[in-house]
Amino acid sequence: xxxxxxxxxxxxxxxxxxxxxxxxxxxxxxxxxxxxxxxxxxxxxxxxxxxxxxxxxxxxxxxxxxxxxxxxxxxxxxxxxxxxxxxxxxxxxxxxxxxxxxxxxxxxxxxxxxxxxxxxxxxxxxxxxxxxxxxxxxxxxxxxxxxxxxxxxxxxxxxxxxxxxxxxxxxxxxxxxxxxxxxxxxxxxxxxxxxxxxxxxxxxxxxxxxxxxxxxxxxxxxxxxxxxxxxxxxxxxxxxxxxxxxxxxxxxxxxxxxxxxxxxxxxxxxxxxxxxxxxxxxxxxxxxxxxxxxxxxxxxxxxxxxxxxxxxxxxxxxxxxxxxxxxxxxxxxxxxxxxxxxxxxxxxxxxxxxxxxxxxxxxxxxxxxxxxxxxxxxxxxxxxxxxxxxxxxxxxxxxxxxxxxxxxxxxxxxxxxxxxxxxxxxxxxxxxxxxxxxxxxxxxxxxxxxxxxxxxxxxxxxxxxxxxxxxxxxxxxxxxxxxxxxxxxxxxxxxxxxxxxxxxxxxxxxxxxxxxxxxxxxxxxxxxxxxxxxxxxxxxxxxxxxxxxxxxxxxxxxxxxx
Numbered sequence: 001x002x003x004x005x006x007x008x009x010x011x012x013x014x015x016x017x018x019x020x021x022x023x024x025x026x027x028x029x030x031x032x033x034x035x036x037x038x039x040x041x042x043x044x045x046x047x048x049x050x051x052x053x054x055x056x057x058x059x060x061x062x063x064x065x066x067x068x069x070x071x072x073x074x075x076x077x078x079x080x081x082x083x084x085x086x087x088x089x090x091x092x093x094x095x096x097x098x099x100x101x102x103x104x105x106x107x108x109x110x111x112x113x114x115x116x117x118x119x120x121x122x123x124x125x126x127x128x129x130x131x132x133x134x135x136x137x138x139x140x141x142x143x144x145x146x147x148x149x150x151x152x153x154x155x156x157x158x159x160x161x162x163x164x165x166x167x168x169x170x171x172x173x174x175x176x177x178x179x180x181x182x183x184x185x186x187x188x189x190x191x192x193x194x195x196x197x198x199x200x201x202x203x204x205x206x207x208x209x210x211x212x213x214x215x216x217x218x219x220x221x222x223x224x225x226x227x228x229x230x231x232x233x234x235x236x237x238x239x240x241x242x243x244x245x246x247x248x249x250x251x252x253x254x255x256x257x258x259x260x261x262x263x264x265x266x267x268x269x270x271x272x273x274x275x276x277x278x279x280x281x282x283x284x285x286x287x288x289x290x291x292x293x294x295x296x297x298x299x300x301x302x303x304x305x306x307x308x309x310x311x312x313x314x315x316x317x318x319x320x321x322x323x324x325x326x327x328x329x330x331x332x333x334x335x336x337x338x339x340x341x342x343x344x345x346x347x348x349x350x351x352x353x354x355x356x357x358x359x360x361x362x363x364x365x366x367x368x369x370x371x372x373x374x375x376x377x378x379x380x381x382x383x384x385x386x387x388x389x390x391x392x393x394x395x396x397x398x399x400x401x402x403x404x405x406x407x408x409x410x411x412x413x414x415x416x417x418x419x420x421x422x423x424x425x426x427x428x429x430x431x432x433x434x435x436x437x438x439x440x441x442x443x444x445x446x447x448x449x450x451x452x453x454x455x456x457x458x459x460x461x462x463x464x465x466x467x468x469x470x471x472x473x474x475x476x477x478x479x480x481x482x483x484x485x486x487x488x489x490x491x492x493x494x495x496x497x498x499x500x501x502x503x504x505x506x507x508x509x510x511x512x513x514x515x516x517x518x519x520x521x522x523x524x525x526x527x528x529x530x531x532x533x534x535x536x537x538x539x540x541x542x543x544x545x546x547x548x549x550x551x552x553x554x555x556x557x558x559x560x561x562x
Contacts, residue, residue, distance in 0.1 A: 084117050087302040091124040091271060091293035095310050096367040097209060098129035100159040106308075107216045109370050110266070114222065121263060121300055122232070123224075124271040124293045125213055127205025128155060135180070135202050142187040149184065152205075153177050159212050169215040173208050180204040195240035199273070199283045206270035206289075214268040224266040229292060230275035232256040232267065233299070238276040242285035245274070245295060250354075253299035269296070287340075287348025294347075294362065298354035305355055307347060308367040313375030314339065314346055317391045321522060322529050327372070328389055332380040335389055335476050336362075338511045342429075342474040344392040352377070387484060388532040389476040389510075393521055396444040397429060398451065399470045399501060403437040404462035414438060420457050424450040430472060430504040430513045439502045441472060441515060470501065471521040474513045475528070479505065485512060491539040492527050496520075 090110065097103050110120060126132075134152050141148065156177065160170045183201055187193050193201075210226040217224035233252030236243035261267045271289025276282050284291050290307055297305040314336070315325040331339070333356045337349040347362065355362050355377075365374035402417055417438055421428065429441040442451060451466065458464040477485045482505065489512075493500060502515035516524055531537035 085119045086117055086304060087119050087121055087300070088113075088304045088306050089122045089124060089293045089297045089300075089302060090120045090306045090308060091289055092126065092213075092308050092367060093289065093310075094126040094129050094131065096308055097125060097213065099155070100162045103128075103159060103213060103216055104163075106367060107213060107220055107222070109308075109367060110217060111220055111222050112370070119263070120266050121257070121261075121302060122267045122269050122293070122296045123213065124269050124289055124296070125206060125209045126271050126289045127202075128159075128209045128212075131155065131205035131209070132202050135205055136198075138184055139187060139193050139198060139201050142184040143191060143193055145188050147181060147184045147188050149177065149181055152180075156208050156212065163212075163216055163219060165212070165215045165219075169211055172211055176204055176207055176211075196280060199240045200281045202283060203270070203273045203281045206272055210268045210270050214266075217266060217268070222266060223262075223264065224268055225261075226268045227261070227270070229270045229273050230279075230281075232261065232269055232296070234269075234274035234292060234295065236274040236276055236282045236284065238278070238280070238282065240282055243274065243276065243282040245284075245291070246277075249295060250299040253296055257296075257300055285350075287351040290347045290351035291354070294351055294354040294360070297360050297362075298358040301358060302360060305360060305362045307362060307364050309345070309364060310366065310368055311345070312366045312369055312372040313364045314344065314377075314390065316389075316533050317525055317529050318344075318393075321525060324529070324534055326533060328375050329373070330376045330378065330380075331389060331476070332384070332510070333377060334508075335384075335510045336377045338474065338508060339390055339392055339476055342392050342472060342511070342513070343394040344390065347377070384478050387478060387481060388528075391525055391528055391532075392474050392476070393525060394429065394443075394472040394474070395518060395521065396468075397470050397472055397515075398442045398444070398446070399439065399467040399515055400442060400451075400455070401437070401439045401465045401467070402458060402462045403464075416461065417458070420454055423457070424454040426450060426454055430502070430515070432502055432504050439515075441470065441502070467501075469518045470515050471518050472513050473516055473521060473524055473528075474511050476511055479509050479512065482512065488531050488537070488539070489514075489528065492531060492537070493524065495539050496523055496527055498524050 090113070092106055095102075097106055110123060113120065127135075131152055134149075138147075138149050138152070156173055157170075159165070160173065180201065183197065187197065187201075207228060210228075214224040214226035233249060233254070233256040235246045235249050235252055237246060257263075257267075269292065271292040272284055273288070274282050274284060274292075293307060294305050296302075311319065313327040313329075314331060315327055316322070317325040319325045333352055336346050337352060340346040340349055340352075346364065352362065354360075356379075359379050361376050361378040363374050363376050366372050404413060413436060414433060426442055426446055429443055431438065431440040433439070455464045455466055475485060475489070490500075492498075498516060498520045500514050500516060503513065505512040514524075527538050531539070
C-alpha cells in the first residue's frame with residue numbers, strides 16, 4: 001500500500017493474481033526493506049527482469065500488465081529518490097551555536113540541507129559558545145572555594161525561554177546543570193580536580209547543547225533526538241583529557257545506529273566526549289568533536305562528513321592577516337593534515353584518520369554562508385596541478401641548533417640527540433641535519449624547564465644553541481615542482497630582506513617549511529600570497545609560475561552520492 005499498488009492486486013483475475021501478487025509483493029518488500037540503504041541499478045534491473053517474465057506469462061491479462069507498469073514506475077521513482085539522498089554527518093562547533101539566534105540559524109540550515117537532498121544520520125554539536133572555557137574557569141574557581149555557574153545556566157535557560165521548549169527538555173537541562181554544580185561543590189570541598197573529574201565537568205556543555213538543538217529541530221518539523229556519544233558507541237581508552245577511540249568503536253557505532261537510531265530521525269550527538277570501558281566520561285582532546293563526526297561517518301560508511309565552521313572552507317592563508325585569502329576547492333587528506341599541523345584552522349590530523357581509512361570525503365563549509373561550496377578533503381589520484389595550494393604558519397617556536405665535532409664520522413649522533421629529547425618528553429616539528437649537526441624546532445607549548453634541561457644534557461658532546469621567537473612558514477605545494485616554488489620564494493625573501501634560518505623539505509611530499517624570525521613572518525606570508533595567488537608579485541614570475549595555474553584541479557576520488 002505504501003507504493004500505491006495494493007489496489008490492482010485485488011482486481012486481478014484469479015490465476016493472474018496468484019502468479020503476480022507474490023512477485024510484486026516480494027519486490028516491494030525488497031525496495032522498502034530498509035529506508036537508509038543505497039538503491040542501485042542492479043537491484044532495479046533484477047526487479048524489472050522478474051516483472052518482464054510476469055508480463056510474458058500473463059500477456060493476455062491487461063489488468064496485470066497495467067499493475068506491473070504501475071509498479072515499475074513506483075520502483076523507478078523510489079530507487080531514484082534513494083540514490084538522490086546523500087547520507088552525511090554534520091558537525092557544528094561552538095561559535096556556530098553560540099546563542100539562541102545561532103541555534104535557530106543552524107537548525108534551519110539543517111532543515112534546508114535535508115530539503116536539498118542530504119540526510120543527516122548524525123548532527124554532532126560542541127558546547128554552546130565559550131561554555132567549555134567557562135566550565136574550566138568554574139573548576140579553577142571551585143578549587144578556591146567559589147562555586148558559581150550562573151552565566152552558563154543563564155545562556156541555556158535563555159534558549160529554553162526564547163524557543164519555549166517543552167517542559168521535559170527544560171527539566172533535563174536543569175538536572176544536568178544541577179549535577180554540574182554538585183560536582184563543583186565536591187571539588188570545592190576536596191580541593192582537588194583530577195583529570196577524570198575535569199572530563200566529567202566539561203562534558204556538561206555538549207550534553208546541554210544537543211538537547212537544545214534536538215528540541216529546536218523538532219519544533220521546526222525535523223524529527224530529531226538528542227543522544228550522548230556513548231549511547232551510539234563512542235568508546236575510548238582511559239587517558240582522561242586526551243583519550244583515543246578503542247579499536248572496537250567502529251563496530252559499536254554501527255551496531256548502536258542499527259539497533260537504536262531510526263535513519264529518518266536526526267541523531268543530535270555530543271561531540272568531544274565518550275566513555276571508557278568502565279563507563280567513565282572521557283574527552284577526546286583537540287579536534288575531538290571533528291573526530292566524533294568522522295568516526296560516525298566512517299562506521300556508517302556515509303557519503304560525506306560535513307564540518308561547519310565560520311569561514312568558507314580551507315583558505316589559501318589566514319584571512320585575519322591576508323584580506324584576499326580565497327577558498328581552496330579541494331585538498332588531499334595529506335595536504336589537510338599538514339595544514340592543520342602547521343597552524344591552519346582545519347580538521348586535526350587525528351580527526352581525519354577514520355575518513356582516510358574509509359576514503360570518505362570531508363567537506364568544510366561555512367555555517368554563516370551555507371551557499372558556499374566549501375572545501376572537499378578527499379583522496380587524490382596523482383599530484384596536484386596547483387603549484388601552491390595554501391600558506392600557513394606556526395608562531396613562537398624555538399630553534400635548537402646542535403653541532404658536534406666529537407662524533408665526526410661516528411654513527412649514533414642523531415640517536416644520541418633524540419634519546420636526550422625523548423628523556424625530557426620534547427617533540428620536534430621540523431628538522432634539518434648533516435653528519436655532525438642538526439637543527440630542529442620545538443613547539444611553544446613545550447615546558448621551558450624541560451627544554452633547558454635537554455640543552456644542558458647535550459653539552460658533553462655538542463654545542464647547543466637555543467633561539468626563541470621564531471616561526472615556521474609552510475607552503476602546501478607540489479614538491480615535484482620544488483625548483484619552481486623555491487625560485488620564487490627566495491627571490492621574494494631576498495627582495496624583502498627576509499632571512500631564512502632553516503629549511504625542511506623532502507620527508508613530506510606536500511610541504512616545504514622555512515624557519516624565520518617572528519617579526520618577519522607576516523611580511524613573508526603577504527608577499528608570497530601576492531605571488532602565488534594574486535598576480536601582483538614583488539618580483540618577476542618565471543613562465544608557468546603564475547597564480548592562474550591554481551585554477552587547475554586534479555581529480556579527487558569523491559563521487560556523490562554512492
